[in-house]
Amino acid sequence: MRTLLEYESQIFLDAFHEDGLLVMAKGLGIDRVFLNFLKVYSDPANLVLVLNTNAKEEEYFTEQLEKENLKPLPRTITNEVGANERQKVYLQGGVLFLTSRILVVDLLTERVPVEHISGILVYKAHRIVESCQEAFILRLYRQKNKTGFIKAFSDSPYSFTTGYSHVERTMKNLFVRNLYLWPRFHASIVANLEHHKVDVVEIQVQLTSATLACQTAMLDLINACIQELKRCTTAIEAEEVTVENAIGKAFDKTIRFQLDPVWHQLSAKTRQLVSDLKTLRLILRHMTQYDSVTFYSMVNSVKTNEKVFGQNTGWLFLDAADSLFVNAKERVFGPEKSKISDKEKTEEEPVLEECPKWKALRDILKEIKTENKKLDPEDEAGAVLIAAEDDRTCSQLKEVLCDGSRSMMIRLYNKYLAQKGQNLEDEAKKTRQEKIAKMKSTKRHKTKATELTLTQMVGETNKESHTEVQNGNSVEKETSASSVDAYYGIVEEPVTILHPLHGGTDPNGLSKTLQEVQPRYVVLYDADMQFVRELEVYRASRPGNPLRVYFMMYTGSVEEQRYLTTLRMEKEAFEYLIREKANMVIPEEREGKLEDDPNLSRDTTPANATVNTRKGGAPQVPTQQKVIVDMREFGSELPSLIHRRGIEIEPITLEIGDYILSPDICVERKSVSDLIGSLNNGRLYNQCISMCRYYKKPVLLIEFDANKSFSLQMKQSSEVSIQDVTSRLALLTLHFPKLRILWCQSPYATAELFEELKAGKPEPHAATALAVGSSEEGLDWSDKYSHRPQDFLLKMPGVNVKNYRLIMNKVESLSTLCDCSLEQLTEIMGSEPHAKQLYNFIHSKPKASTDQAVKPGKSDFKRGFKRKR
Numbered sequence: 092m093r094t095l096l097e098y099e100s101q102i103f104l105d106a107f108h109e110d111g112l113l114v115m116a117k118g119l120g121i122d123r124v125f126l127n128f129l130k131v132y133s134d135p136a137n138l139v140l141v142l143n144t145n146a147k148e149e150e151y152f153t154e155q156l157e158k159e160n161l162k163p164l165p166r167t168i169t170n171e172v173g174a175n176e177r178q179k180v181y182l183q184g185g186v187l188f189l190t191s192r193i194l195v196v197d198l199l200t201e202r203v204p205v206e207h208i209s210g211i212l213v214y215k216a217h218r219i220v221e222s223c224q225e226a227f228i229l230r231l232y233r234q235k236n237k238t239g240f241i242k243a244f245s246d247s248p249y250s251f252t253t254g255y256s257h258v259e260r261t262m263k264n265l266f267v268r269n270l271y272l273w274p275r276f277h278a279s280i281v282a283n284l285e286h287h288k289v290d291v292v293e294i295q296v297q298l299t300s301a302t303l304a305c306q307t308a309m310l311d312l313i314n315a316c317i318q319e320l321k322r323c324t325t326a327i328e329a330e331e332v333t334v335e336n337a338i339g340k341a342f343d344k345t346i347r348f349q350l351d352p353v354w355h356q357l358s359a360k361t362r363q364l365v366s367d368l369k370t371l372r373l374i375l376r377h378m379t380q381y382d383s384v385t386f387y388s389m390v391n392s393v394k395t396n397e398k399v400f401g402q403n404t405g406w407l408f409l410d411a412a413d414s415l416f417v418n419a420k421e422r423v424f425g426p427e428k429s430k431i432s433d434k435e436k437t438e439e440e441p442v443l444e445e446c447p448k449w450k451a452l453r454d455i456l457k458e459i460k461t462e463n464k465k466l467d468p469e470d471e472a473g474a475v476l477i478a479a480e481d482d483r484t485c486s487q488l489k490e491v492l493c494d495g496s497r498s499m500m501i502r503l504y505n506k507y508l509a510q511k512g513q514n515l516e517d518e519a520k521k522t523r524q525e526k527i528a529k530m531k532s533t534k535r536h537k538t539k540a541t542e543l544t545l546t547q548m549v550g551e552t553n554k555e556s557h558t559e560v561q562n563g564n565s566v567e568k569e570t571s572a573s574s575v576d577a578y579y580g581i582v583e584e585p586v587t588i589l590h591p592l593h594g595g596t597d598p599n600g601l602s603k604t605l606q607e608v609q610p611r612y613v614v615l616y617d618a619d620m621q622f623v624r625e626l627e628v629y630r631a632s633r634p635g636n637p638l639r640v641y642f643m644m645y646t647g648s649v650e651e652q653r654y655l656t657t658l659r660m661e662k663e664a665f666e667y668l669i670r671e672k673a674n675m676v677i678p679e680e681r682e683g684k685l686e687d688d689p690n691l692s693r694d695t696t697p698a699n700a701t702v703n704t705r706k707g708g709a710p711q712v713p714t715q716q717k718v719i720v721d722m723r724e725f726g727s728e729l730p731s732l733i734h735r736r737g738i739e740i741e742p743i744t745l746e747i748g749d750y751i752l753s754p755d756i757c758v759e760r761k762s763v764s765d766l767i768g769s770l771n772n773g774r775l776y777n778q779c780i781s782m783c784r785y786y787k788k789p790v791l792l793i794e795f796d797a798n799k800s801f802s803l804q805m806k807q808s809s810e811v812s813i814q815d816v817t818s819r820l821a822l823l824t825l826h827f828p829k830l831r832i833l834w835c836q837s838p839y840a841t842a843e844l845f846e847e848l849k850a851g852k853p854e855p856h857a858a859t860a861l862a863v864g865s866s867e868e869g870l871d872w873s874d875k876y877s878h879r880p881q882d883f884l885l886k887m888p889g890v891n892v893k894n895y896r897l898i899m900n901k902v903e904s905l906s907t908l909c910d911c912s913l914e915q916l917t918e919i920m921g922s923e924p925h926a927k928q929l930y931n932f933i934h935s936k937p938k939a940s941t942d943q944a945v946k947p948g949k950s951d952f953k954r955g956f957k958r959k960r
Contacts, residue, residue, distance in 0.1 A: 098279040111269030112243045118624025121246040135184040137209040142225050144214045149188045151599040178202045191224035192725050198231045210240030217250035226264040227731035233683035248664040266683035274665035287631035290639040295646045296447045304418040309375045311411035323361045338653045379650045383422035383444045384503040390419040443500040472585035473611025480617040485589040592619045614641045618654040717854045719751035732842035747781045751860045753852035757786040763795045770819045779827045785863045792833045889928030894920045
């Protein structure tokens with residue numbers, strides 16, 4: 092078994108013996124604990140299902156178990172595996188990764204031997220809500236299996252603090268009674284990690300005066316926009332929307348979460364303020380993350396963008412904005428050059444302020460190189476891992492270390508000028524030619540000495556810094572680690588590798604690289620709470636191997652504040668969960684192993700059930716309610732919520748409709764986006780034709796989210812147009828009088844509405860629903876006959892809605908009808924006056940003189956049935 096640390100072993104044993112929800116702090120090794128559960132249950136004697144994992148995570152877990160020679164390995168079931176094959180896999184046992192949609196259908200169709208399931212492991216349990224597919228699966232599982240286990244895992248404590256009693260509601264959906272909390276400040280974790288303490292060297296890097304001025308100006312602008320946003324709308328929570336929280340990564344989601352329900356009601360200024368905050372936060376991130384040229388280019392683009400200027404909410408005219416523009420330019424051109432416009436020509440090289448962290452990084456690598464030289468010849472030089480925020484930062488650092496910082500800055504500067512239709516070298520040459528023309532008495536050989544391009548001049552000054560990097564090593568040949576994501580190899584000896592903290596193609600790429608390279612030195616170019624803790628666990632799990640971590644951070648910067656805020660928010664989240672756990676009142680039946688579990692009770696007694704007093708006042712036992720659901724609908728929340736109301740779900744592949752509530756009621760469910768698309772391409776029209784043809788009560792259900800903005804028609808639009816959604820809906824109702832349109836603001840409301848619509852109605856039959864569309868069974872009477880002859884017949888004198896069916900049942904075509912005598916028509920129609928009116932109409936002569944009676948053309952009433960799609 093994978094060797095666990097002391098606190099990890101305790102966590103494993105607690106969760107192994109008793110079902111529950113395990114919440115750990117980020118980076119403390121929840122994947123290591125989860126892997127051990129997979130290893131324990133990977134046995135054909137067990138059938139363990141794993142929920143809520145994606146393909147990358149499944150691949151990572153399988154690779155780790157394969158390295159330990161585990162057999163049999165967990166298997167993955169996707170939609171590529173057929174139903175019969177899936178049934179065989181279930182019977183073979185072991186650990187199975189499944190998609191929720193497939194498992195729901197297999198549980199409802201009884202392909203899964205539920206009574207033989209040993210248990211279910213739920214990954215990323217903070218995402219489980221009562222309407223999700225995973226909660227549906229656990230409910231179906233607990234209804235038929237009272238002995239199997241349910242174990243849930245999460246490393247996101249903050250996710251359980253939003254909403255009222257969120258953690259308790261999540262535990263209810265998971266059917267668990269125990270809550271295991273393991274924060275970083277847990278006594279066992281502190282003692283264990285302190286015993287194997289990491290050698291940490293903190294590198295406090297000072298911001299330049301110009302960068303510090305830019306940061307101050309940015310914070311002032313963000314504060315101004317936040318205050319104006321609070322003034323413009325009351326839909327945001329003042330405590331959540333602060334400058335400190337605006338520095339964090341999740342601030343945009345927080346704002347949109349609060350404003351989405353009323354987004355269509357907000358003024359243009361309020362929307363623009365939200366956009367401005369997003370822009371300012373992006374600029375603030377660029378200030379400390381990337382070079383001065385990239386930062387100035389972004390700031391300048393905002394300043395010169397006419398669209399941004401025209402929609403500006405006022406922050407561009409503040410003094411802080413002027414300070415931002417001036418200091419951003421000063422970082423590139425210097426104090427004096429910042430006052431000169433970009434279009435002014437100069438052959439003097441710009442200042443091009445370097446990031447202070449670059450020099451600090453070179454000093455660190457130089458120190459590491461010196462230490463490696465002091466090692467014994469038999470000892471292998473320690474590898475170096477540099478972890479930076481994203482791919483772009485890693486790419487820049489590689490160029491800085493291999494080609495020199497000045498060379499890279501010149502390249503970026505020339506690129507910036509090229510984007511503005513300029514080129515520094517061309518401008519310098521043009522300036523020199525003008526000087527040569529003026530200095531007619533100057534010799535030609537004197538001008539050659541001045542013909543140095545900016546890049547050549549920088550090459551001499553940058554020579555020293557470049558030599559430091561390549562001294563004793565080859566930059567001629569790059570190497571990379573065995574991990575596919577460690578693609579930023581720099582030098583061979585010692586092996587130096589750059590890897591992004593976030594945004595890589597593989598979310599577990601950094602962990603893989605750490606295990607494969609096993610570095611002796613780690614340079615944290617950007618602070619990240621999760622990776623810091625991963626390094627602590629890495630060091631504690633390898634007690635005999637030294638590890639030094641260089642922790643770089645700008646002093647007094649937003650980067651430092653962001654890191655401290657992340658630590659504080661996680662600590663407060665765990666403190667909140669500890670208090671919630673102390674005050675929880677959890678009933679014994681919560682775990683779902685008892686028959687009287689209220690979460691699994693299925694009270695199918697209708698609210699309007701009548702009481703038969705002749706039978707002692709006992710209500711009549713109702714039949715089990717049932718809804719037939721199309722297979723493709725199990726990607727939505729609605730089937731889960733319908734089942735939660737005690738209604739049985741029967742999944743089949745429906746040709747017509749999405750939900751069959753009764754033999755007469757067919758429902759086609761559309762989201763707002765689906766509705767607009769179906770109206771545009773005509774698909775909804777064909778679906779309505781089919782529903783109206785086969786069912787007496789066709790229903791179009793339009794479902795929208797109450798937490799998101801929704802409007803079918805703009806306020807400014809007052810004209811009726813065929814392109815308008817409301818106009819097309821009106822035409823749809825005119826064309827299909829039987830069609831009923833229902834509007835529901837959420838799946839919860841839809842499930843409640845379905846229950847009310849089914850009250851007192853007979854239950855649908857799957858066989859009948861399957862036959863609809865393939866035969867005339869269930870076909871509406873009027874659709875058994877051609878519509879055009881029907882319309883023609885109804886226009887004739889003496890024919891009405893009461894007798895036209897009698898005519899079509901006895902007469903094959905309009906031509907045959909014209910050959911009938913008066914007596915025959917009287918017998919068919921059952922009314923002599925009506926028969927006489929029809930007979931006289933058919934055989935009367937037209938006004939134009941002719942001896943022939945006018946007869947309609949031959950057109951059969953009966954037709955071969957063909958269902959339209």
